[in-house]
Amino acid sequence: MNDLQEIPTASKTSTTSVDIRNVSFNYGNTQALKDITLDVRRNEVTAFIGPSGCGKSTLLRCINRMNDEIVGTRITHGEIVVDGINIHDPSVDVVKLRRDVGMVFQKSNPFPSSIYENVAYGLRMRGERDKAVLDQSVHESLQAAALWDEVKDRLNESALGLSGGQQQRLCIARTIAVKPTVVLMDEPCSALDPIATAKVEDLIWTLKNDYTFIIVTHNMQQAARVSDKTAFFYMGGLIEFGETKRMFSSPSVKKTEEYITGRFG
Amino acid sequence: MIDPEILIRKGMPRGYFKDIFVRLALGSVTYLILIIALLLFARIIIDGAPAIFSTKFPFVDIEFLTAKNETLHVFDDAEGTRHQLPASKYNEYLDAHPGATIYNEKTFSYSGGGIAGPIAGTALLTLGAIILALFFGVSAAIYLAEYAKQSPFIHAVRLAILNLAGIPSIVFGLFGFSVFVLAVPVITNTPSDRSLLVIPLLINDFALSFQGWNSSLMAGCATLACMILPVIITASEESLRAVPQGFRDASLAMGATRWQTIRKCVLPYSMPGILTSSLLAITRVAGETAPIMFTAAVAAKDDFPWEGLSNPFDILSSQVQALPYHIYTLAARIPNSEFTQRAQYGSVLVFLILVAVLSFGSMLLRAKLRAKLKW
Numbered sequence: 001m002n003d004l005q006e007i008p009t010a011s012k013t014s015t016t017s018v019d020i021r022n023v024s025f026n027y028g029n030t031q032a033l034k035d036i037t038l039d040v041r042r043n044e045v046t047a048f049i050g051p052s053g054c055g056k057s058t059l060l061r062c063i064n065r066m067n068d069e070i071v072g073t074r075i076t077h078g079e080i081v082v083d084g085i086n087i088h089d090p091s092v093d094v095v096k097l098r099r100d101v102g103m104v105f106q107k108s109n110p111f112p113s114s115i116y117e118n119v120a121y122g123l124r125m126r127g128e129r130d131k132a133v134l135d136q137s138v139h140e141s142l143q144a145a146a147l148w149d150e151v152k153d154r155l156n157e158s159a160l161g162l163s164g165g166q167q168q169r170l171c172i173a174r175t176i177a178v179k180p181t182v183v184l185m186d187e188p189c190s191a192l193d194p195i196a197t198a199k200v201e202d203l204i205w206t207l208k209n210d211y212t213f214i215i216v217t218h219n220m221q222q223a224a225r226v227s228d229k230t231a232f233f234y235m236g237g238l239i240e241f242g243e244t245k246r247m248f249s250s251p252s253v254k255k256t257e258e259y260i261t262g263r264f265g
Numbered sequence: 266m267i268d269p270e271i272l273i274r275k276g277m278p279r280g281y282f283k284d285i286f287v288r289l290a291l292g293s294v295t296y297l298i299l300i301i302a303l304l305l306f307a308r309i310i311i312d313g314a315p316a317i318f319s320t321k322f323p324f325v326d327i328e329f330l331t332a333k334n335e336t337l338h339v340f341d342d343a344e345g346t347r348h349q350l351p352a353s354k355y356n357e358y359l360d361a362h363p364g365a366t367i368y369n370e371k372t373f374s375y376s377g378g379g380i381a382g383p384i385a386g387t388a389l390l391t392l393g394a395i396i397l398a399l400f401f402g403v404s405a406a407i408y409l410a411e412y413a414k415q416s417p418f419i420h421a422v423r424l425a426i427l428n429l430a431g432i433p434s435i436v437f438g439l440f441g442f443s444v445f446v447l448a449v450p451v452i453t454n455t456p457s458d459r460s461l462l463v464i465p466l467l468i469n470d471f472a473l474s475f476q477g478w479n480s481s482l483m484a485g486c487a488t489l490a491c492m493i494l495p496v497i498i499t500a501s502e503e504s505l506r507a508v509p510q511g512f513r514d515a516s517l518a519m520g521a522t523r524w525q526t527i528r529k530c531v532l533p534y535s536m537p538g539i540l541t542s543s544l545l546a547i548t549r550v551a552g553e554t555a556p557i558m559f560t561a562a563v564a565a566k567d568d569f570p571w572e573g574l575s576n577p578f579d580i581l582s583s584q585v586q587a588l589p590y591h592i593y594t595l596a597a598r599i600p601n602s603e604f605t606q607r608a609q610y611g612s613v614l615v616f617l618i619l620v621a622v623l624s625f626g627s628m629l630l631r632a633k634l635r636a637k638l639k640w
Contacts (some may be wrong), residue, residue, distance in 0.1 A: 066518060071414050099520030109511030111530060122519035125529070171515070178519055 017042040017182055017212040018063055018101075022078035025058060025067070032058045034237045035078070040182075040229075045204060045213040047227035047244065049220065051259065054233040056216045060184050063087075063214065064101035065094050083181060099126070102180035106187040108167035110159035110174075115142075115151050118159045118170055122178035137177050144210075145173035146203055165196025172203060176211065183207075185215040189222065201226045220260055224248050232256045309613050316611025329611055332379030334565065334586070339604050340370040349604060351377030374599050375565065375591070376608040380615065385569055386585030387551055387619075390561060393486030394493065394550045399543055401490065402497030406539075409498070410505040411527055423502075430495035435555040441488025442559035447477040482570065483581040485561020492556055493546040497539075504538025505531060537634030544627030548620050554589040562590040564598065588616050 018040040025033035033055045040046045048056035058067065063080060065087060067073045079086050087097055099122070110118050119138045128134060138155070142148040147169045151162070159170055168188055175183060185204075189197040204213055204226050217223050223230055224244060231241040232255075240247065240256045251257040258264055317326050335351035342348060343366050350358060359365070405426075413419045448461055450473050456463045460476035478484045508531050516526040554562075563584045570585045571577075595609045 064518060066514065069514070069517065095520055095522050098518055103514075103518035105511060105514060105518075107511055109509065109515045111512060111515070112534065121516070121529070122521070125516075125519065125521040125525050174515075174519065 015041050017083065018214070019081040020059070020063075020078070021081065023059070023062065023075060023080060024077040025055075025062060026074055026076050027058075027070075028072045031076075032236050033062075034235075036238045037078075038231055038238060038241045040212060040214055042212050043208055043210075044228040045208050045215060045226055046229045046231065047223035048214065048216045048231050048233060049218075049223050049259070050233035050239075051264065052218075055236040056231075056233045057186055059233070060103075060186055060214060060216050063182070063184055064098050064103055066098075066103065068094060099178050100180050101182045101184060102175035102178060103184040103186065104168070104171050104175050104188050106190055108164060108171050108191065110162070110167050110170050112158065112160055114156045115159045115162070115170060116155040119174045119177050121174060126178070141173040141177035142170075144176055144207060145169045146199065146206075147173055163196070165192050165199060168192060168196070168200060169203065172200070176207070180211065182212045182214065185213065187216055187218060190218065197222070220248075220262075232259060234259070306617075309610055309617060312606055313610035313612075313614030316607040317615060329379045330384065330615070331381050333567070333569070334375055334380060334382050334591075335378035336375070337373040337377030337604055337608075338370065339373070341368040342366075343368075349377075353378075371604075373602065373605050375595055376599065376605045380588070380591060380608070380612050382566055382569060382586040383588040383591035383612070384615070386562070387588040389482055389570060389580075389585060390485050390489060390557060390587055391547055391551045393482065394489035395543060395547055397486055397490035398493045398497050398546065399539075402494050403501050403539060405494075406498050406501035406505055407527060407532075410502045411523070411531065426495050426498050428495075430499070433555075434492060434553050437488055437492045438556040438559050441484060441491065441556055445478055445484035445487045446480055446560055448475055449477055450475045451478065478582060480560060480563075480584055481582040482561055482585050485557045485585070485587075488556045488560045489550045489553065492553065493550055496546050496549070497543055500542030501535070501539045504535035504542070507538065508534045537631060540634070541627050541631040544623060544630065548623045548627075551623070552589055552616070552620060554587075554593050557587055557590060561585055562587045564590070564594045588612065588619070592616060 016039045020036055020038050020040075023033055023036045024031065036055075036059060048060060050056050061067045062075065063082065075088065079088060081087070082097070082101060085092060111121065116138055119141050120134045123134055123137055128137075139148065142151060147166060150166060151170075154161075159167065162170060168191075172183075172188075189200050192200065201222065204215070207213070215223075215226065217226075227244045229242065230244045230247045232239045232247070232251075232253075234255055240251060240253045242252075247256065248260060251260060317329050332351075335353060337349060337351055338355040339347070339349050342362075348358070409419065409423060447459075452466070452471055453474050453476075454470040454472070456472050456474035457476040460474040462475040464473040466472055478487075512530040512534065513526055516530040517523070521529070561584060563586060566584065566586050570583050571580050574580055574583070592609075592612050595605065595612060599605055601609070
């Protein structure tokens, strides 16, 4: 299910999912991102790491244009290409883009309605009214998010009754219910305890066969555990980008090594 | 070694009497206010209760609440018995006793019968004003909170709305009179002589005539709505902003449009705040006299607003009685006497009970909705 546009088959089969080319980004007059270039491979987990304020979340929010919601922000240079389509092209509908590029937020934010309604929300907003389709989607998404067994008997109870970790997995479930190709995660585990964090990480591992993940994290171990590639940002610039294993064992830039070993940040 | 007697000071601390004096002074001011409020309520309740409560089942004087307002006739009959009868019963009495001699007859305007007309008028005015104000107010609040970019111009708009709340209600009354009663456009085939501007519509004889709605229910509702708009806009905007940004982000990130997000994820969760503020606005609308004096209210009206209409929509252009205006009429236009007190204090008490019930209702509603919606 791809709403973006009719996509040339070549780009669908290509291994690059999100291609970020020379992107610079401004909050008002402050430059937040400086000439970032990196490409995210399909069905891989890419981690963005770096100290606070380095621009990693900003870049993440650029990919599904959530920064459009913030007044005074703009991409000053470069382009972001998702599945072969420049997302800032005037013909791209931002609403459809966000169906293809889902997002899970730092703070789990289920709506104060039932678990079922939370997961069905995305499809309902697309106009899906068929109960059978919704039921099917809710079942599959909750199962994919490893939450089905825990909530199957209380689908109609409030989502706020779930624990923090369950709420975050519910947010993942409702994000994948709209069948995106890319899932952006903005520090999804920062408010969770270690066991809940491990569950979410397992989830990312199992789901990466179907989705492309980009995860922003402050937790070095998490990046090492969960990601295939890691990008290290510092002061709005991309310092190093490469295979996670290599980055964590022998970083090629001194700054990266200092950050990974906890010398600053 | 320090003498312990010096460490634990004995006797009065410095400023002891000053402290007692301040405490007494502040306390007595507080209780003075309480006494004034109690005296006020006691007077209204003691004098008003006989008009609307009775010792017999159902303990409420239904007639006072459901009968139309009439002139009170007070007279003695030949046996020296004193009668107090509203105009309709007085005529029945005269018919039943043809040729009866009547002594010491006195009449008191507006003092007989009940106050159903004013109650109905106030209900209609309040309902209409709230519907108008909620529609326009919530729309404006959604625009200001969700769509408008934060610019100096929008800031000025918000400030202007806030300032609107400080305008005296009599000014709203005069504004309503000059705009809604005299100037707003209507489509008609017989433009009035005092119409400011007539634009022919070229369909039959119809024309757009800027002649106003006359003194009518809809002019009154529109004026009252203008008066409470700032309250509704400000409160609604605050309620909208109180909804966590996370709901909006999550909804947008799932591919909902902005309007879908507002309708499904923002408005439902801000409803408690909006409803509470509008209930408080209802109590204000129900109680205002000045805005309706020139725009909708009449002192005396024989029919209920919905009676004698050729078409149900004509109710909008009929004049109404209203409770606060009725109280004003009873207080200012007729002499005060033992026979008028029932109507005067009864009306005030009914009005007070109405406002108390609405305020209490809004408090209950708020508590209930708050408990239900938490995040």
